[in-house]
Amino acid sequence: MVHTSLDKIIALQQNTSNIRNLCILAHVDHGKTTLADCLVASNGIISHRLAGKLRYLDSREDEQIRGITMKSSAISLHYATGGNDYLINLIDSPGHVDFSSEVSTAVRLCDGAIIVVDAVEGVCPQTQAVLRQAWLENIRPVLLINKIDRLIVELKFTPQEAYTHLQKLLEQVNAVTGSLFTSKVLEERAEKDSETQGTSERSGGEQVYDWSSGLEETDDSHLYFSPDQGNVVFASAIDGWGFSMQQFAQMYSQKMGIRSEVLLKTLWGDFYLNAKAKKIMKGAQSKGKKPLFVQLVLDNIWSLYEAVVIRRDKEKVEKMVASLGLKVAARDARHSDPKVLLNAICSQWLPVSNAVLTMVCTKLPSPLDMESERVERLMCVGARRFESLPEKTQELKTAFLECKNDDTAPVIVFVSKMFAVDSKALPRNKQRPLTQEVLAERREAARRKHAERMAANQGASQAANQGAGSRETAPPAGENCAGGEAPPGGTEALKAGPVTDESRDHFVAFARVYSGVVRRGQRAFVLGPKFDPALALKLLPEGCSAVDDLPPVPHMACCTLESLYLLMGRELEELEEVPSGNVLGIGGLEEWILKSATLSTSPLCPPFTPLNFEATPIVRVAIEPKHPSEMPKLVRGMKLLNQADPCAEVLIQETGEHVLVTAGEVHLQRCLDDLRERFAKIEISASKPIIPFRETVIRPPKVDMVNEDLGRQHKFAVIHQVREEAAAAGPEGVQLDPSGQVTLTTSNKMATVAVRAMPLPEEATRLLEASGELIRTMEHFNLSAKEGKGRRWRGAVERIWAFGPRRFGPNVLLNSVEGYGRPSVWQCLEEEGSGGGGVGAYWDFDSSVVSGFQLAALAGPMCAEPLMGVCFCVERWDMTFPARRTEEDYASHHALGSPEDCFGPISGQLIAAVKEACRHAFQARPQRLMAAMYTCDIMATGEVLGRVYGVLSKREGRVLAEEMKEGTDMFIIKAVLPVAESFGFADEIRKRTSGLASPQLVFSHWEVISSDPFWVPTTEEEYLHFGEKADSANQALKYMNAVRRRKGLYVEEKIVEHAEKQRTLGKNK
Ligand SMILES: Nc1nc2c(ncn2[C@@H]2O[C@H](COP(=O)(O)OP(=O)(O)OP(=O)(O)O)[C@@H](O)[C@H]2O)c(=O)[nH]1
């Protein structure tokens, strides 16, 4: 196979209709990178022999060592089919759930995706996730069922069994697509319904709910995978073969004289060949005949495997090779590993690259076919509607749809991630543009060298004992893994090149041009996600460009596109310009872009919708350098890491710790390696993972710890005891009434607040947590809050004072102060400045109350973790104003020498009072910790199921469901597991089950830990059951103390108790 030259690729980039941007998506280990290898080998970039072994796109060392992909990487390939030349921009993505953010960055830049499914494992959790992601981004998928060889060699299926298995697998994949489609149609219909309801009042008689509408009208047949549609390929990437129905239909139409269209329709399905009548008939199953697919396709493949791998029947193999008209090199035929011969035969007979690339070129859309729905979705950030964008911005939609590559079209580029490259890998440090003469000279030199080497080798073989000396001078053979082909003209590394900033890491933006032509050195606007084109329209002169000197506009900057690169896996090639529809790398943007951004020459371009990240970063570790003096290096390194990873977060905590937040254990390990070896280049030490908790209150429990019903009196007694303790612990001036209301007065006695804490209804908490954009959730909240019965919730929604912590968290401050008619949080949405005027002098101090609440919600009394699902109800708020004070008085009270001087400004005191009141009100309720929970999907075989359960229960996991996977002996277990117990979980499961089960952990929700961390046994049964101290089984207490210890808070623990009574174990009893 010839190596495609850079010039050819540049020429192909111009022909937009023949470009295909696609990514390979799948569950972990289903064979994406192996498939990519086969495709890369078809372009001569690596040798066919190494395809599948090299994993060319896994260019990082740790990717090679662990055998999993961690970063998505792109490569441009050339493919000719049907008389057309195509440019395939291929992106390989990771399958491990920790790196799902890398999948998001890849999917955004593509128009299509190859979904790879392991024929044995079938649809796995991540398969569903990537199908959903492809769906959400509106990109078209095609399917590749990989590892068919495992059905033959491992599972030893007959062709008929394999056919049934594949049919089922296809059904499973289509079921996922079907459910996505159904939910979308129903959603759209609900939207339409609410619109029509809003505009026209229907009479009651017409409001019959029509379940069928929507689903039946919409044609969804094109969405599904079906071999006869040509969007499914069956393959074994490792053995180098793959086919679509088309290929076999063509093959047999010549042989059997049946039209290939007929064969295409009948090869997959319940059809059989009536040999006598020479006809294809329906009803293979009912008549007990062999389906066509088995007879014509699978039987052939099975017999080939049998001859080559299982029986090693040389004669039969030779016959088969001859009948297929193939040529097999003698060394392949002689090789001791039969897989080598198999690969040599299969990759000629049914090369997987041909099947896949033909499918991609015919079935996936070009950048010109972008759907208008997708454009609108890309252009609308958040809940914004396309119609609400300025008119001129809406006009840009045509630029997306036309995808013109001339200078009249505005340039629109989306950067989905920044990735770091060694400065050594940059083309400019690797090579200089070489003139023809230099090239000729080098060619001559290379030829001479080659001749010398040949001579030396010959000499070596003639006189073996002299060989060692000559090898020293000759460069080691086989160093070039590209299968012997020379790199494209003039890319030989120039070692003497000036490498000035070698130590620096360069960032390259992973991007795609959606419109116009990007040129090197061009100026463009960088638009952040919060940029508003309407503002630019207002602030900027018409027709301005990024070259002009412009007034500042929020979230907008101008940058120069310093260098453009063609992404070729681990290599980069410098480009002068890139026309629309292509994936590219842009250098020199690290100053302007942190993780992702939109670039445009038009200031009216809206920022692209942010990427959908499936994984939530949850695992935190504090990091410090081994040598404290290296702190600045660490800080810089962490900044770089933050930029280079789409999902990792870096922050400095209030305690001064540098904290790294990652999606999971594997991701954490990769980030630490990156920091050590690449970004900080220093020794670092990481703390144990910091597990986040939340604090909450609950309704008083109905049963005690031994599950006995708590009598009414008893209950009160317990609650009173807690309250008394709380009151005793509190500072002076805190009054607690039996119903849990806390009253507190500021030090100067000018203000008194009474606060009560209540658990929020669960739905409300979940809702608040799920949506930062509260406006959208208002309606639902209204409903769910109303459901929580009781006097105190009446009209609660209207009385909401604030959310917290940080003004958007899942806790609520409620205004129940009589006579203080403060506008609710919703009102400020309606009209600006409508409140304030009518509520008198209290309004001046309103923000102090809110601040006090924010502080209280940020760090709870249990272990200074944020609160969750707590509603604080302010029931009394009295202020005494010695004289009618105005705002100016208040601001200048120092000058006046007012009586509150010795205690500081009243607003500050009020903040402290409210905060304290909230804390005490919280403590007056049964307090609980909330733990972060993972959902855990485990696939395991029957025999190790018991061990999996063992590990799960040891780690406080809870099994939700267990299903048997059809057609296999695998079980799928769904469980939830506290994050706190999850470290080392995957490893332990793997070890205990000898690698037969592998879990996948994704953060799902917060859950109240039912045990009370402050509980002490009170009844006799409890003493009997838990012992006097009851500290052994109290998981909540353990968690709480661990957090307190980490934060340097006081931990009430006796290390040695009854020291004199200690006994040695031997004398026990
Ligand atoms: N039997 C068999 N094994 C295969 C096939 N394709 C890939 N493999 C093996 O499956 C394993 C995983 O392959 P990869 O290509 O690294 O899988 P991946 O999907 O890229 O994995 P991640 O990138 O980590 O998600 C490797 O050991 C491959 O050798 C196949 O067709 N048949």
Ligand SMILES: [Mg+2]
């Ligand atoms: Mg991979």
